[in-house]
Amino acid sequence: MKKWLRRILLYLVSAFLVLNLFCALALTYAPPIFFQSLDEAWARVYLRIQSSNEHIDSDTLYVGDSVAGQLFPFNSSNQLTTNGSVLAAGNYMLIANALEANPHLTTVFYMCLPQTIGHDINRKRTCNNFVKPFLTPGQFSYLDKSITSALDRQPIAYLYLLPAYRFAPIDEVDFTIDSQQDDKELSDFSIHWLKKIYQLCQSKKVKLILASPPVAEHQRDKYQDWKAIRAQVASDPMLEQLFNGYFSTIHYYPDQYLRDKIHWQEAFLEQNRERITEQLYKDVGTAN
């Protein structure tokens, strides 16, 4: 039996090495169809990270949440829309990668609903949408204390540094905390990363446009027309500059066209996409 157990141990060690080697190679060299085939949230975001390092023909980059993605669907070219759980930090990294690989970019469109733009890192979906795709060697240089302090609270998340662990069918790490941030206001985490996006674009002399995709009518009352966020913005000069014009891009549409609580029905978008985007470009003063 000793021989058998020795063999099993040897096999497990070799399997550990082989799996990690395979996964490391896959993360670096696998084509997009490989990540699409995984049908996992983190893999979909990882596709955007890969695309952010590629050449972009256009001079405008679009990033934003999933409702923004309904207007500007991910196209692996210049529309790297993701979802709200990618956080401002994830969008910063996408923008930074794209600006690094494409010095010719002149405009960054950052589109988020008012209730997602202020998301904190201490959220349920942070692990799958932010930690798993972004905790990779290519993004290490962007990690700062705001992120590592959250990871330190859940040290098991560092296991994602092992390439195979990222693919393993293990329950995601829960980053939620008892004193959960209210999504009626901007979290300190989002303010920190929104300012970094602003500074990054300033330093690269790129025009940053912060805009909102269509908002459901019922949200107006629920969030008191974003009273808390407006107050935060008004009290911070840099935020004021960053959010300049943002609130005028908020347009409400009837709840009857919703697919769920925030996303729109495809039929509604098919009929109105052109009108909505024209309105958006008009609001921000940019020709299409």
Place this chain on the structure above:
Amino acid sequence: MLFNSVDFAVFLPLVFGLYWLLGTSRRKAQNVLILLSSYFFYAWWNWQLLGLILLSTAIDFWAGQEIHASSDRQSKKRWLALSIGVNIGLLLFFKYCNFFIDSFATAFQFLGYSFTSAQLEIALPVGISFYTFQTLSYSIDIYRKQLEPTTDWIAFGAFVSFFPQLVAGPIERAKDLLPQFHQQRSFSYLQARDGLQQLFWGLFKKVAIADQCAPLVDHIFQFHDQYSGGTLLLGALLFSFQIYADFSGYSDMAIGTAKLFGFRLSQNFSTPYFATNIRQFWQKWHISLTAWFRDYLYISLGGNRKGRLRTVQNIIAVFLVSGLWHGAEWKFVYWGLMHAMLFIIAVYLWPALFPASLARPIRIVSVLKGVVTFLVVSIAWVFFRAENLEAAFRILDSIGNFPGYAFELPKSIPTLIPLLFTIALMLVIEWRHRTRTHGLQISPTEYPRWVRWSIYHSLLIVLLLYGKFNETTFIYFQF
């Protein structure tokens, strides 16, 4: 406790370690450990239903002794009737009570009487169809003087409740498995390696194929009215692979686990989808149940000894009972009936149309026969999987509507690629090893270690990338 769960991943090494630490000379202590572990394994689901296993075990242990000790035939018959009555009674009550109430109500309403049926809230005990058949075989074999009763109640209890095959088979015969509890068992490197290979292959089939097919199949069958024949046919074909990977995967894990403890269980599947006719299919699919029905029902009814008409009647009876064994619903009755018809055609009509003298060993003909058999079996599975009989007929109607075919896929093409790839991988491996007892039965004399380990590593990578580890229950647990 499911084989594909974290609980089992902890349970198995613990029991395995304790079992072999006891030493090979302490056979009785090992049997006690197996008995207690098996009860613990079952109680993990529902400890209250453990009483049924204890009841079935006690009755058959007692009946077995009495059948053997009785000198007159009448007395033997009475004890056998007790064993059959209790086991079949348990099955009828827990599995078929509501079915019979419903059927009677429908029949009365059909005759113009008003009859309101009341459904009883009865939980179906997991594995009841399996362990009752296993204990029945013990009593019947003693009655037939094919087996001596055991006086070791621990060994008998362990035989009835042996955890690897307790909940979904293979249905073991007492004359095969019980003597193994009386023998000294020693650890065999070769057997343990083979056991692990089979366990791993079963897990691969369950997690990488069956559980990957499940969401797609569930969706297509649930929303069948929204899809055309092409998609529904795809759903039926995928269900064929799902149920095979699920059930044969379970059997492989059961047999593999038993090998780790030094036991040999009977083979339950032998690449059934490579069968070239329905008769062959039934020699390869759920072998332990087919053999049980053959030995205890078909032969008892007279088998093929009483003329062709009686043989046909017996075949129909066996398939109808087999259908009902799977579930107390009319759709299973139809499924059984369809297979009975196909079986009769394969046995009588096919040889008459194509006499053996005309047969040519042409590979393309064999392949075509295999494909036709698989398609026919897949169509029959529609009865098995559909919500009810009406839904099954609606699905079959759409599948038969060739001009209206279209393929609307509920998932994107890239997400379907791994599923098709893993199915193809399973078919290639099983075809290559079709003469062996399981797909991953490879020996060091055949391939060097690096090749064998590369195969294991590759399967592990597929499992890691595409396996669904959501601890989905096995399809046959509901039977």
